[in-house]
Amino acid sequence: MxxxxxxxxxxxxxxxxxxxxxxxxxxxxxxxxxxxxxxxxxxxxxxxxxxxxxxxxxxxxxxxxxxxxxxxxxxxxxxxxxxxxxxxxxxxxxxxxxxxxxxxxxxxxDKFMLHIYAALAEQEREFISLRTKQALAPLKGTGKLGGNRGNIDRANAAARKVADDHAAKVIDTIAPLKEAGLTLQQIADTLNKSGVLTSRGGQWHPTTVSNILKRA
Structure with missing residues (x-):
């Protein structure tokens, strides 16, 4: 047994x-x-x-x-x-x-394949972290992102750029699933099981899938 x-x-x-x-x-x-x-x-x-x-x-x-x-x-x-x-x-x-x-x-x-999956997932997390840091780099002149309306607006713009770039990357995966009739929850489950991360490096939910489709 x-x-x-x-x-x-x-x-x-x-x-x-x-x-x-x-x-x-x-x-x-x-x-x-x-x-x-x-x-x-x-x-x-x-x-x-x-x-x-x-x-x-x-x-x-x-x-x-x-x-x-x-x-x-x-x-x-x-x-x-x-x-x-x-x-x-x-x-x-x-x-x-x-x-x-x-x-x-x-x-x-098998073990070899799992090792490869782990390496790919780690690379994706590192890339997302690097991309976020680069997007926020112009805002660090005063040592912090907040403080006045201009800094807040630039921070919001940088965050939108990160989200837009990520949406462009994953839409080719999400769109066919949606066209195949999968629900938002089913699409989220598929992405999570495949090891694909959100723009913030987290798990997918129906709302995050919906946001990607709206951005696209």
């Missing part, structure tokens, strides 16, 4: 207490188990960390990996960034020969 160990991560205690974030991860994991997992299967453990994805010292993840290596079970996570947002940390997991793991949103990906 195929055995799995579920691992969840949320960034804040509020998310952990309220279930925000956890519910979406549980949904994706359950979808994988019901659609892709070999039958019969069983879940032999669940672990949850309430920590940033940039924090590599996560006790519950260490427990989950240790149990997976001991039993031969598969460590199952909803998305790659639930393990880490650092490609260097993902690389260390790939080197653990006894660790078998699966990412629900990439159900057929």
């Amino acid at each position: 195929k055995q799995f160990i579920k691992y969840f991560r949320v960034s804040t205690r509020r998310q952990g207490d309220s279930g925000l974030g956890l519910a979406a991860q549980e949904r994706d994991i359950d979808l994988y188990l019901s659609t892709y997992a070999e039958t019969p299967w069983e879940v032999i453990g669940e672990f949850t960390d309430v920590q940033s994805g940039n924090d590599s010292d996560r006790p519950e993840l260490q427990k989950a990996m240790a149990l997976a290596e001991k039993t031969g079970a598969v460590l199952l996570v909803a998305k790659l960034d639930r393990l880490s947002r650092k490609v260097s940390f993902i690389s260390t997991l790939m080197d653990r020969k006894k660790l078998n793991m699966t990412v629900a949103s990439f159900p057929t990906a």
Whole structure:
């Protein structure tokens, strides 16, 4: 019988207490188990960390990996960034020969492919950060962006430029999905599962998809 160990991560205690974030991860994991997992299967453990994805010292993840290596079970996570947002940390997991793991949103990906996905996601985050800094650079003459009407207007213009540039980048992905009849929520789910980030480096929601379509 195929055995799995579920691992969840949320960034804040509020998310952990309220279930925000956890519910979406549980949904994706359950979808994988019901659609892709070999039958019969069983879940032999669940672990949850309430920590940033940039924090590599996560006790519950260490427990989950240790149990997976001991039993031969598969460590199952909803998305790659639930393990880490650092490609260097993902690389260390790939080197653990006894660790078998699966990412629900990439159900057929092997370790090598997951490593590539992690590297691409990290590059995109770095690019978004750099682009935002360059857009705001002209506003730093006084050491802060606020203070008077002119600075506020320039800050708003810079933010709009970042949003417009990002909309132009992702509209070729979003438009065909909309034309195919997908709802805004379905489009948002597709983008999130594919590792595509919003202009602010966050997750997609129906409203953010709608905003992109309006800008386009």
